[in-house]
Amino acid sequence: GQNIDQPTEMTATEGAIVQINCTYQTSGFNGLFWYQQHAGEAPTFLSYNVLDGLEEKGRFSSFLSRSKGYSYLLLKELQMKDSASYLCALRGGGFKTIFGAGTRLFVKA
Amino acid sequence: GAVVSQHPSWVICKSGTSVKIECRSLDFQATTMFWYRQFPKQSLMLMATSNEGSKATYEQGVEKDKFLINHASLTLSTLTVTSAHPEDSSFYICSASLRDQGARAVSEKLFFGSGTQLSVL
Numbered sequence: 001g002q003n004i005d006q007p008t009e010m011t012a013t014e015g016a017i018v019q020i021n022c023t024y025q026t027s028g029f030n031g032l033f034w035y036q037q038h039a040g041e042a043p044t045f046l047s048y049n050v051l052d053g054l055e056e057k058g059r060f061s062s063f064l065s066r067s068k069g070y071s072y073l074l075l076k077e078l079q080m081k082d083s084a085s086y087l088c089a090l091r092g093g094g095f096k097t098i099f100g101a102g103t104r105l106f107v108k109a
Numbered sequence: 110g111a112v113v114s115q116h117p118s119w120v121i122c123k124s125g126t127s128v129k130i131e132c133r134s135l136d137f138q139a140t141t142m143f144w145y146r147q148f149p150k151q152s153l154m155l156m157a158t159s160n161e162g163s164k165a166t167y168e169q170g171v172e173k174d175k176f177l178i179n180h181a182s183l184t185l186s187t188l189t190v191t192s193a194h195p196e197d198s199s200f201y202i203c204s205a206s207l208r209d210q211g212a213r214a215v216s217e218k219l220f221f222g223s224g225t226q227l228s229v230l
Binding site for chain 1: 115143151152153200206218221226
C-alpha cells in the first residue's frame, strides 16, 4: 500500500520562504507531484519529481529523496495569494495517483 | 497546458434522484481518466479509474453500482451518482493524465476539471 504524511497547517509571512515537507511509504514509485488547491477549486499542477534532487520553477522548487521517502516543496518570496492547500501526491507502482491530506498554508502580512 | 472541462459546476438534487457529471479533455485524448471526491478540508480520495472502451476500476469501498462510470470516447468520461443520498454530497473532481517531456524526465501529469459540488437534499 501507500501512505503519505504532510503537516496539516503552516503559517508564514509575506516575502519569506517556507518549506512544506512530505514523507511517504510505497511499494513502487513512478513519481511525486505537488499541487496547489484554493478553497472550492480544483488542484493545479506545481511540480513533478521522479529523480532525486531539486527541480526549480520560478518561486517554487521541489526536492526528492527516493531512498528516504521524502520530498519538500519550497516557496520563495511568499505572496498573499499563495495562501492555499498544498497537496503532495504519489504515483506508485500502478497508474494511480494518491494524494496526501494536504498542508494548509496561511500567509500573513 | 491541457484543458479538462467538467460540468455541471454545482448541482442540487433531491434524495433518490440520479445525477450525471461529465468530464471532457478538450485539447488532448485521454485514454485514462480518474474520478476523485473531496469532503471539506480533506484531501482528494480516488474513487475509480476510467478506461476508454472498458470497465472502470473502482477503489476499495466505492460502490460500482452506485457510482456508474462510462468512458465512451477518448475525450469523454461520465460519472453518474445513482439514487443519491445526503451522504453523497461532496465535491467531485475528474482528472486526465497527459504525458509530458520535462527537462530531466518524462512525467504523467494530472490535469483536473473544475469540479462539481453536489448537494443532495
